[in-house]
Amino acid sequence: MIRAKSAEELRGMRQAGAVVGDTLRLLREMIAPGIRTRALAKEAERFIRSRGAVPTFKGYQGFPGAICISINEEAVHGLPSWRKLREGDVVSVDVGATLNGYVGDSAITVGVGTISAQARALIDASRDGLHAAIDVARPGAHVGDLGAAVESLVRARGFDIVQSYCGHGIGHALHEDPQVPNVGDVGTGPILEPGWCLAIEPVITAGSAQVIVEPDGWTVRTRDRSLAAHYELAIAITSAAPEILSLTSRDELP
Numbered sequence: 001m002i003r004a005k006s007a008e009e010l011r012g013m014r015q016a017g018a019v020v021g022d023t024l025r026l027l028r029e030m031i032a033p034g035i036r037t038r039a040l041a042k043e044a045e046r047f048i049r050s051r052g053a054v055p056t057f058k059g060y061q062g063f064p065g066a067i068c069i070s071i072n073e074e075a076v077h078g079l080p081s082w083r084k085l086r087e088g089d090v091v092s093v094d095v096g097a098t099l100n101g102y103v104g105d106s107a108i109t110v111g112v113g114t115i116s117a118q119a120r121a122l123i124d125a126s127r128d129g130l131h132a133a134i135d136v137a138r139p140g141a142h143v144g145d146l147g148a149a150v151e152s153l154v155r156a157r158g159f160d161i162v163q164s165y166c167g168h169g170i171g172h173a174l175h176e177d178p179q180v181p182n183v184g185d186v187g188t189g190p191i192l193e194p195g196w197c198l199a200i201e202p203v204i205t206a207g208s209a210q211v212i213v214e215p216d217g218w219t220v221r222t223r224d225r226s227l228a229a230h231y232e233l234a235i236a237i238t239s240a241a242p243e244i245l246s247l248t249s250r251d252e253l254p
């Protein structure tokens with residue numbers, strides 16, 4: 001069951017999304033060689049709570065961290081730890097915040113210091129693939145159109161797409177219907193309607209897109225240890241261009 005959000009619900013989604021966007025800006029400023037990932041998570045949680053929200057992922061299905069931090073070959077769901085970021089690392093931070101019963105969920109991937117040309121191209125492709133999907137997210141489009149848009153852009157850049165994780169509806173719960181795959185065929189899947197809120201989140205890899213879960217039970221990494229990147233935004237379908245819910249108007253992130 002996919003339900004369009006009311007104007008009041010969209011206000012709530014926007015407020016939750018703004019907490020997420022501001023948290024990501026804070027993390028982007030903190031990311032530098034030498035910082036421990038647990039310090040990033042601690043600061044993110046402090047900030048989210050200072051805004052009257054709670055970190056959605058903490059305790060979600062038992063997840064132990066306040067946010068997900070995935071480095072290099074880690075694709076998604078990495079755990080904050082004592083590990084220090086190093087020059088050249090590729091770090092994805094995925095933030096969820098629940099405010100007044102509404103959930104925001106977004107992710108960015110950031111290079112630590114100077115990164116390789118391949119890492120830069122991979123990060124750019126994950127962000128551009130996300131925006132390619134947003135560009136076609138109009139009423140009357142199919143969910144498959146979004147996946148097709150991600151897939152064609154990412155493959156044209158020479159990268160692969162992890163298919164076992166995908167985007168999702170979002171609202172009062174972190175994961176609502178429909179699933180939003182990052183591959184697909186034009187004209188397939190549910191037809192988008194105004195008021196739907198969707199989190200779109202391509203997870204892409206420089207090598208094989210086969211992934212495994214680490215023994216910690218959470219961290220998903222590429223089997224061949226090739227680099228991965230992940231961007232995510234939550235949007236609301238409108239009668240025109242979709243509204244990006246996870247940001248304030250202050251800047252362009254991600």
Ligand code: MG
Binds near residue numbers: 094105106107201232
């Ligand atoms: Mg997320």
Ligand code: MG
Binds near residue numbers: 168199201
């Ligand atoms: Mg998500």
